Amino acid sequence: MNDAPRTAPVLRWPGGKRRMLPQLLPLIDHSRTLYCEPFAGGLALLLAKERHRAEVVNDLNGDLVALYRCAQFHLEALIGEFEFILGSRSNLADMKAQPGLTDLQRAARFLAVNRCSFAGNHSTFAVSRTSPGVSSRANVVSALRALNARLDRVAVEHLPWQRCVSLYDSPGTLFFLDPPYLAADTHIYRGWREADMEELAAALDGLRGTWLLTVDDSAFNRALFGRHHLTPVTTRNGLAKNAARAVFGELIIRPRSPEEERAAAAGARRKKAA
Numbered sequence: 001m002n003d004a005p006r007t008a009p010v011l012r013w014p015g016g017k018r019r020m021l022p023q024l025l026p027l028i029d030h031s032r033t034l035y036c037e038p039f040a041g042g043l044a045l046l047l048a049k050e051r052h053r054a055e056v057v058n059d060l061n062g063d064l065v066a067l068y069r070c071a072q073f074h075l076e077a078l079i080g081e082f083e084f085i086l087g088s089r090s091n092l093a094d095m096k097a098q099p100g101l102t103d104l105q106r107a108a109r110f111l112a113v114n115r116c117s118f119a120g121n122h123s124t125f126a127v128s129r130t131s132p133g134v135s136s137r138a139n140v141v142s143a144l145r146a147l148n149a150r151l152d153r154v155a156v157e158h159l160p161w162q163r164c165v166s167l168y169d170s171p172g173t174l175f176f177l178d179p180p181y182l183a184a185d186t187h188i189y190r191g192w193r194e195a196d197m198e199e200l201a202a203a204l205d206g207l208r209g210t211w212l213l214t215v216d217d218s219a220f221n222r223a224l225f226g227r228h229h230l231t232p233v234t235t236r237n238g239l240a241k242n243a244a245r246a247v248f249g250e251l252i253i254r255p256r257s258p259e260e261e262r263a264a265a266a267g268a269r270r271k272k273a274a
Contacts, residue, residue: 039058
């Protein structure tokens with residue numbers, strides 16, 4: 001059980017795992033010495049779990065990586081750039097047109113666009129008739145300070161996922177992988193094709209470490225990862241434009257243990273011999 005205080009994500013991230021934390025946290029193997037996220041996104045799981053001895057987060061999104069690095073090493077300067085940006089429709093359009101010249105400006109404007117856009121989609125201004133559509137700047141600054149403390153001693157990488165997995169794989173590694181879902185529709189990253197998911201499945205089979213994976217619940221993914229432990233989860237989609245897509249299915253996937261692999265192989269041999 002994780003009794004440590006959780007750090008709230010500073011970003012609203014499409015596909016984020018905040019709603020799945022009750023299912024994911026009990027599956028984290030704390031006997032491993034290294035925790036690695038090749039698809040960092042909004043960092044919901046890292047920020048909620050207890051620390052591992054070594055931790056690595058990685059993402060191909062350069063703006064995302066710049067924000068996390070600025071939060072790590074230039075916190076007060078980042079807050080100074082961010083805290084006087086008003087959450088307005090005109091500011092959203094201006095910051096999208098001019099994302100900033102320096103790393104600090106880009107990080108602050110990336111964060112501001114995220115927090116004033118609908119569900120963090122970086123595209124449309126958040127409108128609400130019942131609650132504030134934009135975030136409290138004071139709350140975001142507080143979240144940045146907490147993020148700075150939690151990212152202490154965390155390595156932030158900016159690599160293709162294949163290179164990240166290759167560099168950090170070891171018998172003591174736990175990978176948490178949350179890749180783009182098949183045909184995901186977001187303004188921030190492209191959805192994966194079936195070939196991308198097949199490449200990931202092949203890479204997982206060759207790991208020395210262990211892993212935990214989340215994907216969309218589809219017939220393709222159930223067949224591709226069917227030899228492992230599949231746990232279906234129903235999640236609400238904050239970006240859905242219609243009620244039919246407001247609820248969708250996801251899979252939490254864990255590898256079979258070596259004992260289970262040996263038993264399955266023995267069963268296959270017996271079946272073949274018969």
